[in-house]
Each structure stands twice: as structure tokens, then as C-alpha cells.
Amino acid sequence: MPAAPAPVFRLYLLRHAKAAWALPGQKDFDRTLDDAGFADAEIVADMAADRGLVPDLVLCSTAARCRQTAEAFRRAMSEDLEIRYLDALYAGGANIYRDIIGSQDDALPSLMVVGHNPVIEEILREILGEETAATAIPAGYPPGALAVVDFDTRPSDAALPPGKLTAWLDPDRHNL
Numbered sequence: 001m002p003a004a005p006a007p008v009f010r011l012y013l014l015r016h017a018k019a020a021w022a023l024p025g026q027k028d029f030d031r032t033l034d035d036a037g038f039a040d041a042e043i044v045a046d047m048a049a050d051r052g053l054v055p056d057l058v059l060c061s062t063a064a065r066c067r068q069t070a071e072a073f074r075r076a077m078s079e080d081l082e083i084r085y086l087d088a089l090y091a092g093g094a095n096i097y098r099d100i101i102g103s104q105d106d107a108l109p110s111l112m113v114v115g116h117n118p119v120i121e122e123i124l125r126e127i128l129g130e131e132t133a134a135t136a137i138p139a140g141y142p143p144g145a146l147a148v149v150d151f152d153t154r155p156s157d158a159a160l161p162p163g164k165l166t167a168w169l170d171p172d173r174h175n176l
């Protein structure tokens with residue numbers, strides 16, 4: 001039996017793991033992962049690495065909790081995993097995320113975006129369609145969860161095409 005063809009493009013959507021509440025006087029941007037968040041990020045990163053779900057490039061919000069989540073993936077996968085930090089992913093809406101995803105080099109086979117809700121969930125719902133998304137994530141997009149979506153056509157600056165959810169890694173459900 002021949003192997004399934006590789007997708008034209010694979011997108012990894014990673015919501016940062018659980019973060020601590022802001023301390024008095026602390027900016028939201030500087031919030032760090034709490035103990036559970038650190039553990040969850042390591043669990044999901046190890047699950048992804050064990051399954052060979054390794055992106056070619058990681059684009060990450062510059063917020064502390066996103067950087068810490070992305071670093072768990074570097075530790076689990078490879079010190080050579082390229083992570084680029086983008087301020088636009090911190091406060092940007094879905095249109096910014098779409099533009100960033102769609103503007104990547106056509107030669108790039110896969111991309112991970114490490115960002116924030118509600119935008120990560122909004123992008124996933126757009127790509128999967130509301131009915132499929134409601135089945136896949138009935139309780140919403142939990143912190144630290146990773147969606148892996150395959151596409152038959154490449155995203156463009158104008159739009160994200162429909163995609164197929166090929167993996168869902170949730171730190172609260174280790175057996176997925």
C-alpha cells in the first residue's frame with residue numbers, strides 16, 4: 001500500500017500553556033507560565049516530538065508565556081528548531097495571524113504559530129469550519145493545546161483555505 005501523500009502545507013497552532021495571574025504592577029505581556037503551564041508545555045512538546053510532529057519554522061508571540069511555551073518545543077525537538085519572535089502575534093487579531101501565515105515562503109512545508117486565544121481558536125474554527133471545530137474542540141481551545149492542520153492548497157495573503165485536523169494534542173488528555 002503506498003504511503004499517503006504529504007500535505008501541501010502543514011500548520012501547527014499552539015496556544016500558550018497556562019499562565020500565572022499578573023502580579024500587582026506587572027504587565028500582561030510579562031506574565032509567565034505557572035507550574036502547571038510549564039509541565040503542560042513539556043508534555044505536549046514531548047507528545048509532538050514522539051509522533052514526529054516537528055515544524056520547519058516556529059513563529060511565536062513575544063509575550064513571556066508564549067516564549068516559554070515555544071522553548072519547551074525546542075528542548076523536546078531540537079536546539080536547531082528555528083523560532084522567530086513577532087510582536088504582531090501578541091496583540092494582533094485574526095487578520096494579522098492570517099497575513100503572517102499566508103505570507104510565508106512557498107517553499108516552507110510547515111509552520112507553527114504560538115499565540116493567544118481567542119485568536120488561535122478563531123483561526124482554527126475558520127480553517128476547519130464551525131461544525132467540524134465544534135466537534136473537535138467542544139469546550140474551546142485549552143491552554144497548551146496543539147492543533148495540527150494539513151492543507152491541500154497553500155494559504156495566501158488573501159485567505160486561509162479549508163484544512164483537515166490531523167492531530168490534536170491536549171495537555172489535559174495525555175492519551176490523545
